[in-house]
Amino acid sequence: MAEQGQAAGKAGKPIPMDKLWAEESSEHGVSEPVLAVDVEGFEGPLDLLLHLARNQKVDLARISVLALAEQYLQFIERVRQMRLELAADYLVMAAWLAYLKSRLLIPKQRADGEPSGEEMAALLQFRLKRLEAIRDAAARLVNRNRLGRDVFARGMPEHVVVEKKSTYTATLYDLLTAYASQRQRRAITNVQIAKRGVWSLKQARDVLTRLVGELPDWTALDRFLVQYLTRPEERATAIASTFAASLELVREGTLEIRQQEPFAPIYMRRGTKRPETAETTS
Amino acid sequence: MTESSNVIPFVAEDERTSSVERPGPSSMAFAEVKRMAEALVFASATPVSSKMLSDRLPDGVDIRAVMEDLRKDYEKRGVNLVRVEESWAFRTAGDLAFLMSRDAVQQRKLSRAALEMLAVIAYHQPVTRAEIEEIRGVETSKGTLDLLLETGWVRMRGRRRTPGRPVTYGTTTEFLDHFGLEELRDLPGIEELKGAGLLSSRMPSNFSVPQPPADPETLTDDEDPLTDIDLEELGLLTPRVEGD
Amino acid sequence: MTESSNVIPFVAEDERTSSVERPGPSSMAFAEVKRMAEALVFASATPVSSKMLSDRLPDGVDIRAVMEDLRKDYEKRGVNLVRVEESWAFRTAGDLAFLMSRDAVQQRKLSRAALEMLAVIAYHQPVTRAEIEEIRGVETSKGTLDLLLETGWVRMRGRRRTPGRPVTYGTTTEFLDHFGLEELRDLPGIEELKGAGLLSSRMPSNFSVPQPPADPETLTDDEDPLTDIDLEELGLLTPRVEGD
Numbered sequence: 001m002a003e004q005g006q007a008a009g010k011a012g013k014p015i016p017m018d019k020l021w022a023e024e025s026s027e028h029g030v031s032e033p034v035l036a037v038d039v040e041g042f043e044g045p046l047d048l049l050l051h052l053a054r055n056q057k058v059d060l061a062r063i064s065v066l067a068l069a070e071q072y073l074q075f076i077e078r079v080r081q082m083r084l085e086l087a088a089d090y091l092v093m094a095a096w097l098a099y100l101k102s103r104l105l106i107p108k109q110r111a112d113g114e115p116s117g118e119e120m121a122a123l124l125q126f127r128l129k130r131l132e133a134i135r136d137a138a139a140r141l142v143n144r145n146r147l148g149r150d151v152f153a154r155g156m157p158e159h160v161v162v163e164k165k166s167t168y169t170a171t172l173y174d175l176l177t178a179y180a181s182q183r184q185r186r187a188i189t190n191v192q193i194a195k196r197g198v199w200s201l202k203q204a205r206d207v208l209t210r211l212v213g214e215l216p217d218w219t220a221l222d223r224f225l226v227q228y229l230t231r232p233e234e235r236a237t238a239i240a241s242t243f244a245a246s247l248e249l250v251r252e253g254t255l256e257i258r259q260q261e262p263f264a265p266i267y268m269r270r271g272t273k274r275p276e277t278a279e280t281t282s
Numbered sequence: 283m284t285e286s287s288n289v290i291p292f293v294a295e296d297e298r299t300s301s302v303e304r305p306g307p308s309s310m311a312f313a314e315v316k317r318m319a320e321a322l323v324f325a326s327a328t329p330v331s332s333k334m335l336s337d338r339l340p341d342g343v344d345i346r347a348v349m350e351d352l353r354k355d356y357e358k359r360g361v362n363l364v365r366v367e368e369s370w371a372f373r374t375a376g377d378l379a380f381l382m383s384r385d386a387v388q389q390r391k392l393s394r395a396a397l398e399m400l401a402v403i404a405y406h407q408p409v410t411r412a413e414i415e416e417i418r419g420v421e422t423s424k425g426t427l428d429l430l431l432e433t434g435w436v437r438m439r440g441r442r443r444t445p446g447r448p449v450t451y452g453t454t455t456e457f458l459d460h461f462g463l464e465e466l467r468d469l470p471g472i473e474e475l476k477g478a479g480l481l482s483s484r485m486p487s488n489f490s491v492p493q494p495p496a497d498p499e500t501l502t503d504d505e506d507p508l509t510d511i512d513l514e515e516l517g518l519l520t521p522r523v524e525g526d
Numbered sequence: 527m528t529e530s531s532n533v534i535p536f537v538a539e540d541e542r543t544s545s546v547e548r549p550g551p552s553s554m555a556f557a558e559v560k561r562m563a564e565a566l567v568f569a570s571a572t573p574v575s576s577k578m579l580s581d582r583l584p585d586g587v588d589i590r591a592v593m594e595d596l597r598k599d600y601e602k603r604g605v606n607l608v609r610v611e612e613s614w615a616f617r618t619a620g621d622l623a624f625l626m627s628r629d630a631v632q633q634r635k636l637s638r639a640a641l642e643m644l645a646v647i648a649y650h651q652p653v654t655r656a657e658i659e660e661i662r663g664v665e666t667s668k669g670t671l672d673l674l675l676e677t678g679w680v681r682m683r684g685r686r687r688t689p690g691r692p693v694t695y696g697t698t699t700e701f702l703d704h705f706g707l708e709e710l711r712d713l714p715g716i717e718e719l720k721g722a723g724l725l726s727s728r729m730p731s732n733f734s735v736p737q738p739p740a741d742p743e744t745l746t747d748d749e750d751p752l753t754d755i756d757l758e759e760l761g762l763l764t765p766r767v768e769g770d
Contacts, residue, residue, distance in 0.1 A: 043395055043418060044418060045419055046419025046420065130481075133471075134402055141404070141469070145379055145462050150376060150379035150382065150383065151379065154372060154569070156615060168634055168673075170644075170704075172438060175648070176438075176719065179645030179646065179719075183725075184725055184729065317622065320604030322604075325605075325618050338625060358561075360562060361565055374565040378562060378565045422721070424723050427723050428722055438712075440712050
């Protein structure tokens, strides 16, 4: 873990969306560009909210929670429209904020057992303030004169015994690491002996997608497999996964399959659509 | 006496000669004990506990008084005596960091997440993992807590006496030493945070519930309306190659 | 001036006030340079050469004069500045050597094997040697177990009521003290180990971490207490000698 580009700041510079799409598709050519919301610069939905809140440029205590919720939901909506992946944490927060929004907008109900919108808003503000406070504290902490960086210990320690009695030292961390790693080592060794290679659906799909691109004519499925399988024990799983994947590809139109009779070899060929265009718009 | 201004740290001496009147061992003995304590602490790269000092020094010595006196001796020197909880250590003076930094061992930089988690643990201790996640509003990524434990700044303290008996985390003496803190109370801003109720796990009852504006759709005077562009400006949307 | 006799090392100051007249940088600058030199020598892992000092200190500084002055500052302290050829280092005063060497017990780190065995004993106690080997999947060297007994963290608890009546091992109160645990049940369980990133989150479903007994002092149903004869057999008790 070398120098992290800490100075670059968290969200980085705003980059126009279309440019990003362009870059992505040119670089990766045929493969479907996998986009994800860059939440890596953010430490979760609360952090994102804090960031949005700061953008309102008011003290957190005076922030418009409703506006904040709106903004967050808008963001999620937009991400959804672009069909990007978003971590579950963010979606849970969205659901909560949508609920909060509804509570804030409807007139206060008496004694329905639920916290009022205002209470929920206050709770959110509390959590944001608390996070901001800890964030500031962390910054102050890390900027202190730190041992080994700004302040130094004796460079040439002499022989002094600090503890009078215990001749051996170990930390709880040492102990737990030792325990966990040895148990893990044993447990995982055991598992691997029993484990058989399994083709995942995704693996099979990748293989098939690669293969059908090259085959304009009917070919037996088995022939593909043999080509790719080195070990006979993987055969069953490979056939099963590949078959499932092939059905999926047929549905998408990138593959056609044919079988003369039960248990006969399965033939397949390239479908009418190119696999690259799997990203359909229907 | 003005001439002695060239020997900064010892100027203080003259002001403290009154310490001779201190009750206890004779002044010579006190000075000798100071030398002994000085040697013991100076020799060690890690903080030396008061207990260890009292084991080594003659009986009946007021360790605290000796160390306070020593601390004053070194107050303005290039090397200072610092206290870390109930232990003592010599450290180079903080204002000389510029001079020393060339020697700095390249330290592994804490990630933002790790630093934030460290702060949560320091300020909220004893704190469980679930509480850390609650405060940060995010699941703890694998390896972050592990990394903090590995630095030796964070330790498992015990278990919370609640259902499930979750393990509680706290900081270590090395943490204090590393960040130049005498004790946890010296954490920057901790009193204010506590006073503001920001160190409690629940929203304190005195935390003001703000009055919602009469018309929540109306922006207050110091608010700007949000535009669609804002989100893009935040730089939130970037491509990521699948692989995790 | 006699009062200052209690602050041994700084007495020298008064005698040296004449040093102000020394040619060279102003006295304040000189004092500052002294601080810098002091810090550099303190923090260095090896004696610091005059050349290195002149590289680091402001130009035109009379290194020799600075160091001589520093040396005098420390002359009567518990720590002295010593010159080794053209290099400088702090050493504890020779007359205090008795303090340093009193019990030159080496602090040693436990070997990996010993740590693992200790951990197994802590979690799985009461546990026999054969069981430890079964858990670790390796044969236990006699030396490792002896060493653990020697640390005082591991003890023989009793004998298992099975054929061969193997000795069972467990941990001691010192073990808890050393690792900062209040009780054995404070040892983190499987979820905690996973949560802290010490254990993979994808362990096989049949994998478990035992919960150590709440009361480690009480023998389990299948344990017999160790008798004096047992202890003698094990070579731990020589007749008539009060062991500790």
